[in-house]
Amino acid sequence: MxxxxxxxxxxxxxxxxxxxxxxxxxxxxxxxxxxxxxxxxxxxxxxxxxxxxxxxVRPMMSGRWRSHAAMMRDRRTCHTCRRDRGYVILRSLGCCWPCAEPPAA
Incomplete structure (x- = not known):
């Protein structure tokens, strides 16, 4: 119908x-x-x-909270310098802003 x-x-x-x-x-x-x-x-x-x-809505269990926290931590970690930057790294850059900027001449 x-x-x-x-x-x-x-x-x-x-x-x-x-x-x-x-x-x-x-x-x-x-x-x-x-x-x-x-x-x-x-x-x-x-x-x-x-x-x-x-x-x-079903409440989030502790295992899901841990999984979500680990996922978000990975999204905030720069894969070049391996530091948690505190913000989500842009996928287009693939690394944090300091690692993406060219070195000053």
Whole structure:
């Protein structure tokens, strides 16, 4: 069965997009969307969910927090000088700013 399609800003307040669910501490919980919003002449789509069928967001366990911290630490570490720079290293550079700058003449 096709989903009901609403124009931009025409859907009711009883339906929420994923980010709106997340802001309320909810997740779709495996349920399919109940409607969609289309804008930009149908090229953009947002799926809407029924918040009464949504489930609470699962809390992060300590193992996931450790894994996330390790991943972020790796993204902040320069692979040239091996120092944690405190900011995410740009993938286009592949190293921190001091290592990427040419030496002064």
């Amino acid at each position: 096709p989903l009901p399609v609403y124009a931009y800003r025409q859907a009711g307040y009883d339906l929420l997009a994923r980010r709106q669910l997340r802001a309320r501490g909810l997740r779709p919980g495996g349920h399919d969307p109940v409607a969609e919003i289309r804008w930009r002449r149908g090229r953009r789509v947002a799926y809407l969910y029924d918040p009464t069928r949504a489930l609470p």
